[in-house]
Amino acid sequence: MPGSEAKPLLWNDELWEELARETDAALCFQCGSCTATCPLAERGKLNVRRLIRLGGFGLGTPAGEAELPGLWSCTTCAQCNVGCPRGVDVVEVVRHLRARGWRRNEVPAGLRPLLWAEFQDGNPYRLPPSQRAAWARGLSGPAAGATDGASTVLYVGCTASYDPRAQRTARAMARLLAAAGVPFRLLGESEVCCGETPRALGVEGLFRDLSSRNAEQLARVGASRVVAISPHCYDALRAGLSKDVEVVHYSELLDELVSSGELKLAGDRPGLVTYHDPCYLGRQHGIYEPPRRLLEAAGAKLVEMPRSRRWALCCGGGGGNMWRESEAEDRLADARVAEARETGASLLATACPFCVTCFLGSETPAGGRLDVVDVAEVVARAAGVPG
Amino acid sequence: MSGAGGVWVYAERRGASFRPVSLEILGRARDLAHALGERLVALTAGSGEGPARELARFGADEVVAIEHPLLVRYDTRVFTELLERELRAGGPSVLLLGATRDGQDLAGRLAVRLRTGLTAHVTSLEVDPHHQLVGWVPGFGGGIEAGILCPDRRPAIVTVRPGVFPLPPPGSAGGSVRVVRPTLEAESFGSRRVAFEPKGDGVDLTRSDVLVIGGRGTDGDFGLLQRLARRLGGEVGATRVATDAGWIDRERMIGQTGVVTHPKVAVVLGASGAVQFTVGIEKAGFVIAVNRDPDAPIFEAADLGVVGDLAPIVDRLVKELGEA
Numbered sequence: 001m002p003g004s005e006a007k008p009l010l011w012n013d014e015l016w017e018e019l020a021r022e023t024d025a026a027l028c029f030q031c032g033s034c035t036a037t038c039p040l041a042e043r044g045k046l047n048v049r050r051l052i053r054l055g056g057f058g059l060g061t062p063a064g065e066a067e068l069p070g071l072w073s074c075t076t077c078a079q080c081n082v083g084c085p086r087g088v089d090v091v092e093v094v095r096h097l098r099a100r101g102w103r104r105n106e107v108p109a110g111l112r113p114l115l116w117a118e119f120q121d122g123n124p125y126r127l128p129p130s131q132r133a134a135w136a137r138g139l140s141g142p143a144a145g146a147t148d149g150a151s152t153v154l155y156v157g158c159t160a161s162y163d164p165r166a167q168r169t170a171r172a173m174a175r176l177l178a179a180a181g182v183p184f185r186l187l188g189e190s191e192v193c194c195g196e197t198p199r200a201l202g203v204e205g206l207f208r209d210l211s212s213r214n215a216e217q218l219a220r221v222g223a224s225r226v227v228a229i230s231p232h233c234y235d236a237l238r239a240g241l242s243k244d245v246e247v248v249h250y251s252e253l254l255d256e257l258v259s260s261g262e263l264k265l266a267g268d269r270p271g272l273v274t275y276h277d278p279c280y281l282g283r284q285h286g287i288y289e290p291p292r293r294l295l296e297a298a299g300a301k302l303v304e305m306p307r308s309r310r311w312a313l314c315c316g317g318g319g320g321n322m323w324r325e326s327e328a329e330d331r332l333a334d335a336r337v338a339e340a341r342e343t344g345a346s347l348l349a350t351a352c353p354f355c356v357t358c359f360l361g362s363e364t365p366a367g368g369r370l371d372v373v374d375v376a377e378v379v380a381r382a383a384g385v386p387g
Numbered sequence: 388m389s390g391a392g393g394v395w396v397y398a399e400r401r402g403a404s405f406r407p408v409s410l411e412i413l414g415r416a417r418d419l420a421h422a423l424g425e426r427l428v429a430l431t432a433g434s435g436e437g438p439a440r441e442l443a444r445f446g447a448d449e450v451v452a453i454e455h456p457l458l459v460r461y462d463t464r465v466f467t468e469l470l471e472r473e474l475r476a477g478g479p480s481v482l483l484l485g486a487t488r489d490g491q492d493l494a495g496r497l498a499v500r501l502r503t504g505l506t507a508h509v510t511s512l513e514v515d516p517h518h519q520l521v522g523w524v525p526g527f528g529g530g531i532e533a534g535i536l537c538p539d540r541r542p543a544i545v546t547v548r549p550g551v552f553p554l555p556p557p558g559s560a561g562g563s564v565r566v567v568r569p570t571l572e573a574e575s576f577g578s579r580r581v582a583f584e585p586k587g588d589g590v591d592l593t594r595s596d597v598l599v600i601g602g603r604g605t606d607g608d609f610g611l612l613q614r615l616a617r618r619l620g621g622e623v624g625a626t627r628v629a630t631d632a633g634w635i636d637r638e639r640m641i642g643q644t645g646v647v648t649h650p651k652v653a654v655v656l657g658a659s660g661a662v663q664f665t666v667g668i669e670k671a672g673f674v675i676a677v678n679r680d681p682d683a684p685i686f687e688a689a690d691l692g693v694v695g696d697l698a699p700i701v702d703r704l705v706k707e708l709g710e711a
Binding site: 110116119120125126127159162163164165166167168322323324325328357360361 | 510525548550551627628631643644659660661662663665666669684685686687688
């Protein structure tokens with residue numbers, strides 16, 4: 001018999017209709033394939049199928065966790081979408097349910113300051129906009145990204161702008177574009193966050209606001225093509241900018257430049273390398289091969305982890321989780337680093353600053369040495385222009 | 388009533404000084420009072436009148452200081468009563484408070500008592516062409532920024548988010564100070580402090596001028612860090628890797644999901660330097676980093692970098708500094 005404290009559940013037509021109108025939750029027939037493949041469900045943290053079902057009951061409690069378990073832990077890795085026989089975009093359902101949480105003031109502590117930082121400083125780290133271009137100090141000539149009339153903008157993103165380690169990826173990209181003779185510009189201090197984190201957290205309005213601030217700056221410099229460093233920025237810029245601005249991920253552009261011979265790689269011989277597919281590049285946008293081709297062109301011998309391409313295990317950083325604390329035993333990055341070690345590779349390469357940060361932060365002190373690096377930096381070394 | 392009106396700012400005490408947000412508001416309120424053609428009054432309540440005299444240096448035409456030895460700690464009931472009395476007597480047209488825990492507590496109660504409007508958590512303030520105060524509030528849910536007016540009732544009460552206005556430089560004392568000495572008894576208070584027992588070992592890293600911070604590279608030897616911290620008169624902090632490993636308490640974790648500190652000197656030992664950590668020492672006056680890896684990103688955030696093994700370097704440093 002159910003607990004005596006349980007209250008009868010009444011289907012909430014209004015909430016269900018809204019969910020069905022704004023997402024494709026109505027396609028769901030509750031088979032549970034999503035839950036079966038969810039890496040957090042594996043750890044008992046999230047039941048995706050139940051989340052979709054409960055969404056129609058309009059349940060929610062303070063922090064939304066007790067009755068919609070795992071709603072805010074979801075990393076929006078989209079593994080659930082891959083196995084869904086009905087083609088439901090579950091990530092969209094999660095965003096919708098989170099938006100409902102904001103409307104009802106049922107959000108976990110710690111997320112509000114993050115949105116304030118985005119709103120006021122244009123970045124989630126609460127760092128001053130005046131320091132946004134600091135990563136580019138020391139770059140000169142075409143690599144400084146000040147070529148007048150250049151129609152390509154290198155969109156650096158918050159992490160590559162402010163994270164001392166990820167700044168190397170940004171510098172590598174600037175030098176690579178210069179080496180390949182691609183004239184480009186930087187938005188410098190007027191670049192703001194792409195808004196991917198607010199969007200994943202269900203705060204669509206702030207995402208739109210940030211998008212339009214970037215769109216204005218891109219229009220000001222006359223950009224027709226934007227090169228994103230982070231797959232999260234790539235995703236958000238594609239969703240937020242008008243269609244006359246072409247958004248590409250750096251791996252696609254570098255891949256083209258290497259195949260056409262405009263970017264020459266001497267081969268740095270990085271040895272045995274395993275590549276981790278970032279969720280927002282692979283599963284979300286189907287970009288699996290360009291980073292791999294780049295690593296091989298740089299002289300790497302690739303070895304795959306058992307879970308790769310559309311089955312790649314998430315690093316755990318998406319969906320706002322870069323800014324929330326997690327229990328050490330729930331960290332997907334630990335599992336992923338262990339998988340990478342098992343391949344025997346000496347280098348774990350990926351193409352997302354969140355993934356790099358999570359992997360570096362989760363390498364347990366007892367573990368052996370495994371270098372973690374962004375593909376752009378491997379390519380830059382092979383091109384003789386290290387960041 | 389003569390002298391009625393005015394832009395009033397509630398200056399919230401913190402020890403012998405004020406919360407920065409109160410001074411930030413005073414700086415902005417100076418311009419608003421000018422635009423509205425009204426006086427600027429700073430209202431404060433606490434124990435000891437010394438700090439109140441300081442307020443006159445931040446642009447207020449008058450400082451109203453409610454003073455009593457029992458006002459050493461904030462109390463909802465007593466502060467509401469005392470402030471209500473002064474507000475009714477002074478009849479301001481605007482009352483501004485910091486959106487701090489106590490400021491929000493007071494603002495709501497005062498608005499109800501005075502039957503007036505409250506605009507909460509504004510991020511900017513301006514005077515419109517009709518001489519109305521407009522408080523701007525962003526609404527994250529709707530992607531809008533709302534300008535909120537209080538057209539009919541007075542005072543228009545507004546709480547202001549900390550950090551949105553610059554801290555004004557103190558000028559020379561200009562305004563007058565009026566001290567109000569209420570009659571209060573311990574029984575007037577809704578609560579009383581029985582004891583103060585901080586959580587854990589009660590360390591507050593945000594108050595430390597010197598921090599010795601350890602990361603993965605310490606291999607758990609926090610005894611060494613403690614010796615150095617003792618000699619420097621500072622506290623020990625840690626990165627997430629170090630707290631995860633159980634080398635030190637979680638409350639000493641510095642960074643995005645830990646404590647954001649602002650020491651004069653931070654000595655960072657064996658930390659690689661991800662932004663999730665460096666935001667926690669972003670406001671440090673001087674950062675010294677020691678790391679075995681010359682390529683460690685922490686050196687980008689450091690004013691002084693030393694490449695080498697931690698133990699011998701710290702040992703040597705401890706010896707040089709002598710016994711504490």
